[in-house]
Amino acid sequence: MQASMLADRQAQVWARLQTVTDPELDESVTDLKFVTEVEVDADARVRIGFRLPTYWCAANFSFLMADDMRAAVLELPWVRAVEVVLGEHMYADKINAGLAEGLSFQQTFGDEADGDLGEVRRTFLLKAFQRRQAALLAHLLEAGHRPESLVTLRLDALTRLNFDEAGAALLSRYLERRDVAAQAGEPLAFIDTEGAPLQAETLSTYVRALRRVDVNAEFNSALCRGLLHVRFDTETPLTPRRAAPLDQTSRAPA
Amino acid sequence: MYRTASGEEIFVIDGHTHFWDGSPANQKNVHGKQFIECFYAYHSNLSPAEEKWPLEKFEKYDAQTMHDDLFVHGYDDMAILQSTYLTDFYKHGFNSVERNAALKNKHPERFILNGAFDPRDGNKGLEQLHADVEKYKLTGVKLYTAEWRGDSKGYRLDDKDSYKFLEAAEKLGVKNVHVHKGPTIIPLNKDSFAVGDIDDVATSFQGLNFIVEHCGLPRLDDFCWIATQETNVYGGLAVALPFIHTRPAYFAHVISELLFWIGPDKILYGSDYGIWTPKWLIDRFMAFEIPEELSKETGAVLTLETKKKILGLNAARLYNIDIEAQKSRIGAAGGYDHLAAAYAAE
Numbered sequence: 177m178q179a180s181m182l183a184d185r186q187a188q189v190w191a192r193l194q195t196v197t198d199p200e201l202d203e204s205v206t207d208l209k210f211v212t213e214v215e216v217d218a219d220a221r222v223r224i225g226f227r228l229p230t231y232w233c234a235a236n237f238s239f240l241m242a243d244d245m246r247a248a249v250l251e252l253p254w255v256r257a258v259e260v261v262l263g264e265h266m267y268a269d270k271i272n273a274g275l276a277e278g279l280s281f282q283q284t285f286g287d288e289a290d291g292d293l294g295e296v297r298r299t300f301l302l303k304a305f306q307r308r309q310a311a312l313l314a315h316l317l318e319a320g321h322r323p324e325s326l327v328t329l330r331l332d333a334l335t336r337l338n339f340d341e342a343g344a345a346l347l348s349r350y351l352e353r354r355d356v357a358a359q360a361g362e363p364l365a366f367i368d369t370e371g372a373p374l375q376a377e378t379l380s381t382y383v384r385a386l387r388r389v390d391v392n393a394e395f396n397s398a399l400c401r402g403l404l405h406v407r408f409d410t411e412t413p414l415t416p417r418r419a420a421p422l423d424q425t426s427r428a429p430a
Numbered sequence: 431m432y433r434t435a436s437g438e439e440i441f442v443i444d445g446h447t448h449f450w451d452g453s454p455a456n457q458k459n460v461h462g463k464q465f466i467e468c469f470y471a472y473h474s475n476l477s478p479a480e481e482k483w484p485l486e487k488f489e490k491y492d493a494q495t496m497h498d499d500l501f502v503h504g505y506d507d508m509a510i511l512q513s514t515y516l517t518d519f520y521k522h523g524f525n526s527v528e529r530n531a532a533l534k535n536k537h538p539e540r541f542i543l544n545g546a547f548d549p550r551d552g553n554k555g556l557e558q559l560h561a562d563v564e565k566y567k568l569t570g571v572k573l574y575t576a577e578w579r580g581d582s583k584g585y586r587l588d589d590k591d592s593y594k595f596l597e598a599a600e601k602l603g604v605k606n607v608h609v610h611k612g613p614t615i616i617p618l619n620k621d622s623f624a625v626g627d628i629d630d631v632a633t634s635f636q637g638l639n640f641i642v643e644h645c646g647l648p649r650l651d652d653f654c655w656i657a658t659q660e661t662n663v664y665g666g667l668a669v670a671l672p673f674i675h676t677r678p679a680y681f682a683h684v685i686s687e688l689l690f691w692i693g694p695d696k697i698l699y700g701s702d703y704g705i706w707t708p709k710w711l712i713d714r715f716m717a718f719e720i721p722e723e724l725s726k727e728t729g730a731v732l733t734l735e736t737k738k739k740i741l742g743l744n745a746a747r748l749y750n751i752d753i754e755a756q757k758s759r760i761g762a763a764g765g766y767d768h769l770a771a772a773y774a775a776e
Binding site for chain 1: 617622648651683684728
């Protein structure tokens with residue numbers, strides 16, 4: 177196989193990894209500099225190395241990210257096998273062995289777990305939904321949209337509104353997570369985590385309450401980046417990240 | 431003691447300090463090494479460059495260094511010593527009540543000593559708690575729910591066994607329960623930082639105060655929610671406060687949210703010494719104002735009155751400290767001699 181083809185495949189893998197988020201921070205694992213290496217061999221086998229800000233980062237999130245990385249990369253049609261390896265972590269051996277054997281979290285941790293990661297994954301997808309929704313609502317309120325019209329705004333009408341560049345980014349981030357709370361075919365643009373409509377009278381209080389989620393995530397992200405930077409050299413650029421345009425749309429909740 | 435530009439004195443109680451031994455000689459295994467190195471990463475990441483220590487000093491400092499950092503170079507008047515055992519990681523424990531008690535005995539007017547218990551220790555642990563409260567006159571305990579113990583990787587406060595210990599503690603006269611959540615707790619598939627168990631015990635034990643260290647970080651959002659609903663839940667500022675240097679904008683958001691949701695009477699200053707030192711934390715905190723734009727949004731303002739509450743008045747209320755009487759005791763022991771000299775020099 178030609179070197180250029182391998183390099184292209186490597187870039188495809190990086191592009192897929194870009195779509196995987198840290199569930200807690202709601203940011204891409206590549207932007208966070210968690211992924212340290214991507215190797216593709218001539219037999220179309222992929223090896224991904226990653227690291228986390230501390231030796232103690234929670235086992236569930238560590239496993240989730242590894243599992244999501246594997247799933248995201250397996251979507252590339254040419255990939256025959258994916259190996260994901262976590263380095264310098266309290267559960268590195270256990271997690272790496274579990275991943276290598278294709279075990280679930282419950283199978284990997286046995287008595288230390290009482291189920292798989294569906295619940296924790298959903299909790300954090302909902303937080304991501306709240307955070308993204310609050311940011312978009314705040315943006316629209318700031319732009320002069322009235323609460324009465326926002327709570328009844330339909331999804332198709334939302335996507336037809338005129339947005340500046342910042343607003344368009346907020347919109348696309350919100351739409352990526354809207355399905356976490358919205359039933360299929362839900363006509364309203366904005367619903368709460370239960371899928372219920374919002375109320376005009378309490379909309380600003382609602383947005384204010386969700387602000388807690390946003391502040392928390394921002395704070396954690398700053399802390400995690402700082403700790404990672406102290407622990408590892410995060411300045412040296414790794415392999416070029418992307419060749420293709422980003423695809424942020426394909427990850428569905430478990 | 432902190433003195434404002436106008437000469438007003440502010441009594442400072444540091445809600446969270448440690449006299450630990452994380453040195454290689456005390457480390458039992460790689461986890462002990464990684465534990466202190468993780469603390470050191472927090473220290474290195476968030477401290478101003480000129481306040482950074484070498485790893486060796488950080489691993490183990492002596493009693494005099496700690497005393498001077500807190501009370502002579504720093505503005506603390508009193509400090510709460512929190513005990514943390516981690517006997518699976520450290521041969522003689524990380525920060526045992528005995529080690530802390532020795533420090534308190536040297537400077538009884540300066541320290542409030544808190545013990546620790548672990549519900550997994552069963553009846554033996556209950557007996558130990560009884561003996562510790564009697565011996566050290568404890569009114570507070572620090573709980574580290576993520577501590578490893580053999581095959582167990584942590585416990586929850588709403589476990590049956592935890593209830594037994596909390597009931598015993600309350601009966602023995604313990605008033606304040608400092609709770610620190612770490613990353614590993616059983617079951618591992620759930621969110622190990624979730625604060626729902628604190629909510630549960632705060633409702634069940636109305637006679638106890640629950641001081642959630644690090645304001646529940648990394649679950650500040652969930653913490654604000656439960657602390658708003660429970661009158662006996664407080665937030666300790668350790669870890670959040672040092673962001674005042676590296677990321678003042680984040681700190682502004684965090685303190686605004688805390689003031690908005692839980693209010694000025696339920697936030698406690700803590701340096702988390704030796705991770706950070708009081709001098710620079712308090713210098714920056716006293717100089718800090720919430721940006722106007724944010725204040726307009728939340729209505730939260732960091733007035734001098736609020737700062738005094740956070741720095742000392744709230745902890746004094748929880749620990750029954752009569753500030754004037756305490757000042758006399760500290761003064762009589764020569765604790766303010768360095769201030770008199772400094773003020774005279776001004």
